Amino acid sequence: MNGDATHLRSRNRQHINKRNGFSHSNGAVKESKDDHRCHDHDNVNLMIKKKSGMENGKINCSDKCGLFEKAYFMRWKAEDVLGVVRYHPIPCVFAACMLFFMGVEYTLRMIPASSPPFDLGFVVTLPLNRLLASRPGLNNFLAGLNTVFVGMQTAYILWTWLVEGRPRATISALFMFTCRGVLGYVTQLPVPEDFLGSGVDFPVGNVSFFLFYSGHVAASVIASVDMKRMQRWEMAWAFDALNVLQVVRLLSTRGHYTIDLVVGVGAGILFDSLAGKYLEKHAVGITASGGYSALYAM
Incomplete structure (x- = not known):
């Protein structure tokens, strides 16, 4: 009788515990379905906090700052920075020069409108200018030699097209002189x-x-x-040497400003490249009969 009563009380106690959200098994308390629903609700709240950038009361940068976390410089190490200086010294020198001239640009006093332009090349070649001014015969002699050199340039450029059938240098010269005429007219120095x-x-x-x-x-x-493209190295180095002498003479006679001469070097390289792209695009060459023939990659 007492055993049956004890069994009934135990079953009633288990039923009450289940209604309160707990059940006993092997002395351990297990969570009921209500507890699982509570935890699921907490997990949902945590996911919402993560999406909004907040977790444990702190800002989570995984989404808000993702742009910078994936940036290239965020992967740099100390050896990478030192390696730039070691293996790429020329760009580093350019970077230092850029910062230097940024300072110069903000502190340098400009030349007044009533004064002649300042040209460092003119300052360097001032003794030669005075020498040529005092000796007109020498000036005429050097001018004549320079004119001969211009004739040599023209003859070679036309030769490559008319004799060798390679119009790239001729097209380069046409591009170059046309652009020079436009720029020289729109800004007259x-x-x-x-x-x-x-x-x-x-x-x-x-x-x-x-x-x-x-x-x-x-x-x-x-x-x-x-010439260098055709591996005519001796002719190329001779032309380069004569070009340097030409630059010195033009500065000494004030026939060009320094900036004219420097940009002239860049213009020659630029228009040669543009002529090459033009020929690659059209892949034809003008013949004497007015027709077209296939071009070699020159």
Whole structure:
């Protein structure tokens, strides 16, 4: 009798515990279905916090700052930074020069409008300018030699097309002189006061000319680049040496500003590249009969 009563009380106690959310098994308390629903609700809240960028009261940058976390510089290490200086010194020098000239640009006093342009090349070649001014015969002799060099440039550029059938240098020169004419006209620079002209200089007769940029230098570069492409190294180095002498003479006679000569070098390289792209696109060459023939990759 007592055993049956004890069994009934135990079953009633288990039923009450189940209604309260707990059940006893082997002395351990197990969570009921209500507890699972409670935990599921907590997990949902945690997911919402993660999506909103908040977790444990702190901002979670995994989503908000993902752009910077995936940035290239975030993967840099100390050895990577030092490796840039070790293996790429030239860009590092350029970076230092950029910062230096940024400072110069903000502190340098500009030349007044009433003053002639400042040209460092003119300052360096001032002794030569005075020498040529005092000796007109020497000035005419050097001008004549420079005109011969211009003739050599022209002859080689035309030879590559008319004789060898390679029009790239000729097209480069056409592009270059056309662009030079446009730029020289839209921005006309004053001829320096101490310009030393010569009747045998090119253009012959001391006629008016465009200063920006130097066609003398650009045409020489076009010819030299073509020579190097054809592995005519001796001719190329000779043209480069004569081009340097040409630059010195033009600065000494004030026939060009320094910037004209420097841009002339870049223009020669640029228009040679553009002519190459033009030929690659069209893949044809103009023949004497007016028709077209396949071009070699020159």
